[in-house]
Structure formats: structure tokens, C-alpha cells
Amino acid sequence: MNIESTEEVNLKYIFRKLEKAFKAFLRICVSIFQFYKKKWALFLGILIIGFISGYILDSKYGFSKKYTQEIIIEPKYESKKYIYDFVNSLKDNLKEPSFLKRVNLDSNLVKNLYDVKVNPIIKATDVLDNLHRKYGSKEDFHEIIESYDPRVLEKEKYRDFYRYDRLVFVYRTNHTDNLKLSKNILEHIDSNSYFQKILDQNITQTEKNLKENKKTLKYLDDYLEKLNKAPIETDKDLIMIGDESELPTISSLLTRKQTLLNTITNQENILVLNNKLFDVVDRGEIVLLRTGISKKMIIKMPLLLFLMVSFLFAIKKMPSRIIRYINS
Template identity: 40%
Template sequence: MSNENYNDEIDLMQIFGMIKKTFKSFLRSIISVIVFYKKKWILFFILFVVGGVTGYFIDQNQDTKDKYVQEIIIEPKYNSAKYIYDFIEELENNFQDDNFLKNLGISLDHAKNIKKISIEPVIKGTDVLDNLQERYKNREFFKDIMTAYEEGKLEEEGFRDFYKHHKLTINFNKASEYNSKMISSILGYIKSNKYYQKISNLTLKQKKIDIERNKKSLQFIDAYLSNLEKAPLKAENEAIIISSGSELPMVSIASLLQKKELLIELINDQERALILDKEIFSFVDYGDVISKRKKLLNRMMILIPLLLIGLFSLFYFLRYLNREIKEFVKDE
């Protein structure tokens, strides 16, 4: 039994000895690394400075390639999304036409400063659901939703009219005082479409007529309810209005109150449309031309110095490893 305990103690001592030896080797390696960088600090400092300067100039060069961008969010009216998309997508080709540029009121030199112009929907699933519900009021529209509402198809052309808002993104090659003027001219040209102007004028004219009719109906209901307050009905059965025309149905007071609320909401929507729906689209957010420099600055200025220091550290490590292997082979 004592021999077994003695053997166990020897095994434990050997294990602790191995751990101690390993720990010392680890500490020795750390100290060697610190001493190495301490000896070579001038070299790595030069590498850090050279890498930082190089990275700075690379950052500046990257910024000038895609530096200025403008984002505008619009809300198309009168089912004009397809027309707006087609116009934007063909804009680059149309810039080659002198007559087109003349109609826009911009020169070819200024147009060349537009690197890229694109438009995409601001995707909101609720917009699709609201549109489907409006289209299929008297049908089993939830079945249509299950068929149509697939995330992979939300950006397809067939869904463009479903979204209320669309983002127009313009990238410029360089800063220019004409950038904002060009975009204003392009958007103004889109709004000048005669077909949609006629639709807008006709729709607004009809809305004005509808507002007057709805206001007269609202005045009639208010007048009747006001008279009712002055001479309240004595019996519950009297809470019914019988229309003078025999072809019209009887109307209850409860339905009148409900009709009043609906008329107020409808008039508010129509008056809002008179202001917001005057043109083919309205602006939700008209962003300024901004620089993307802040997003790119210092990225390469930090990456390149670290890369240079890492490469030189790897070089010295491999050289040290090669020397150790040669000594090991020589000892063998």
C-alpha cells in the first residue's frame, strides 16, 4: 500500500513538474516577444507611419470615386410608379440625346457628373396587405395575400404600385453647385407629364365636387340632430326618420351618427388629397447632397499599418523558426 502511495506521489510530482516547465516556457516566450519588439521598435514605428500615410491617401482616393450621394423619398400618385421607374431607368441612355438634355435644361458636361441614378421601393409588408385589402374588399382577399405575399417577390415590378414610398438615389462623381439643380430639373420634368397632369386636374375637380356634396350632407345631419336636441323624441319608436321620398329607406338616428363620423373622415381625407395630390408625386423626404467620406475615412489608414507590422512580424517569426529547426537537426 505504501508503495502505491509513493508511486502516486511520484506521478503527481512529475505532472506538476511538467506544468511548471510549460508555464516557464510560456512566460519565456512572452518575454522574448516583448524584448523583440523593444529592440525593433524603431522599425515598427517607421512601418506604422508609412502605412498610415499610405492608407490615408488610399482613403482619400476611394472617397473621390464615390463621394457624393443624394437620397430622395417620393410618394407616387395616380398609379404613376411604373412611369417614374421607366423614366429613371432610361435616363442614362436619354442623356446621350441633345434634345432631351435641352428639354431638361441641363448640359451634357453637367449630366456626366451623375455617376448613377436608381430608384427602389421602400418595402413595407403592410403596404402590400393594405393594397390587397383595398382591391379585394368583397372577396376572400386573405387567400390572395397568402399567394401574393412572398418576401422573395416583394421587390418585383408587379409590386411597385403596392408601395407608398420609393427611394431615389443619385451618386455624383464630384461636388458641384449644379448637382442639386440637375436633380430638381429632372424631377420637374417628370412632374410635367401632360397625361398625369390631366388625370390630376380631373381627379381634384371631382374631389372638390364631392367635398361640397359631403359638406351639404353633413350640414343636413347636424341640423336635424340640433333640432332633435331642442325637441327630443318621447317614445323609443319615434327614433326613426322617414324620408319624404317613398323610394328611399327609413334611416335611424344611430345610422345618422355613424354617417356623420364617416362624412367627417371622408371630408378630411378629400381635403388632404387636394393639397398633397396636386402633382404626379409628392416628396416625403428631400435629402441634400452629402459626402460619404465619414463612412470611409481611416479605414485603410488603420488597416495598412497593422498589415505591414503583421507581415514583418511573420517574417521574423519564420526566420526564428527556421533557425530553431536547424539547431534541432544539428543536435540530433
């Protein structure tokens, strides 16, 4: 019986203490509310001053700085989709140690990479050239292209229409090895084994065709020279080009020669210009990019001034409250 009464007394004591603490907490909340209600004009002015000073500091020092490098590339051999897929998944792949090893990159260097993206350089002439190659010149494609929204033309189904693409690397800091990172990534893209087989086969076939066409060109030159020197004695040396019923004339042979020269020029261009998966048209330098105001101080300054003034008022009233507490 004594034990139960003792427990009951202890519970009542605990509840009284909790009730007293709760009332004290409520008194504090009410007093804080009354204080700010009384000083609302002062603290409103402090907040306004804080916002203005924070905006000034952000405008002068608070720009979010990033460093960007733009590289213009010209994809070849229908490799555009592969390049886009590779770049779009690059940030995730850079988290894998095995991938970093293949690309020959250091993990510390990769941490400096903020973003990487690739977008087509939209030119209406590129689209028109593709449309005319596919459908001829029967329709007025200019009006169709002009009616399209540029955001629509950026979609994946139009990518192959454009000749050039812009590859953008964004870095957090201007590190000396940033150029190495972009260089190694481009070299890794260019070393794709599947496209290398296509590239090697195309180069080999082009070299073979070029050799044969040069032989044919030499034969035509020799024949035209012979025909020019002895036009009457060439009946027995006539060659047949095209239908058997058609005899070659100087005009037709010259046309054939010009066609052959154009073909040889195109093949030489392939060997010189199309010997890689893509060509780097322009490799830009790393430049400072201000991405906008960080808006850090515009939030911190009003809060800091608000807390400082509140703290000063609290210190000012602290001695009198301590004395009242001691006397009570």
C-alpha cells in the first residue's frame, strides 16, 4: 500500500514538472511573439537592408563560375547516334573504375567535370540538302523548314540532317588537365572497333577504286592525245563506250574524262578527309562561363542581420531576467 502511494506521488510530481516546463515554454513563445510584434517595423527594415546588401554582394562577387570548352565535330560513317549515346551516358560511365582505365583518365580529374553534352548545329541548308537528295526538288522545302520550331529540329529524328555537332565540356575549375580529359574522351570515341572496321574497309576499297580510275584516266588521256595527233588513222583503234551502236566522239570522251576526274577528286577527298570516325572542325579553348548569380548572400545576409539584432536584444535583457530569476 505504501509502495503504491509512493509511486502515485512520484507520478504527480513528474506531471507537475512537465506541466510547469510546458507553461514556461509557452510563456517564452508568447514573449518572443510579443517582442517581434512590438518591433516589427525595426526587423522589417533589417530584412530589407539584408536583402539589398545581399543582392549587391551577389552581383559583385557571387557569380557561379564554370569553365567551358566547345568542340565542333563532323561525324562520319553514320556514327552520329553512337556519339550521342556515348556522350549522354558519359557521366554515369565515368563513375566506373574500369571505364576510367580504358579511357586513361584519373578519378580526381574526372571529379572536376561538371557536365558534358552534345547538340546539333542547326542549319536549314543541311536539312534542305538531305531532303533534296531523298525526294528531289519537286516540293518547296524552304517553307516547310521555316515553319518548324527550332526545338523540334533538335529532336533525335532530325540529327542526321545536320553536318556539324557541338560538344560542350563544362568544368568546375580551370584545371590544367581539363584539355587532357576532353582529348582522351574524343580519342576513345574515335577508337570504336566496330566503326574502325567500317572505316578500314572503306579506305581499302577507295584506294583500290582510285588506282583503277587513275589507270582509266591515263588510258583516256593517251587515246585522246593519239586521236588528236592522227584523227584520220584512228578508225581501227576506236573503243566502244556505252551502247555498242554508239561510237565515241571527242566530246563524249571529254565528258567521260571530266566525270572520271570528279570521281577521282571525291575519292582523294575520302582518303584525306574521311579517314576518321569524325573530324574536329574547331577545338575551342577553355573559357570562363558565368552561369548567373548564386543567390547565396541574398538569403544569408537578411538571416544573419535578423539573428544578430535578436541576439543583441537578448543580451540587453539578460541581466534583468537573471536577477528576477534569482529573486524568485
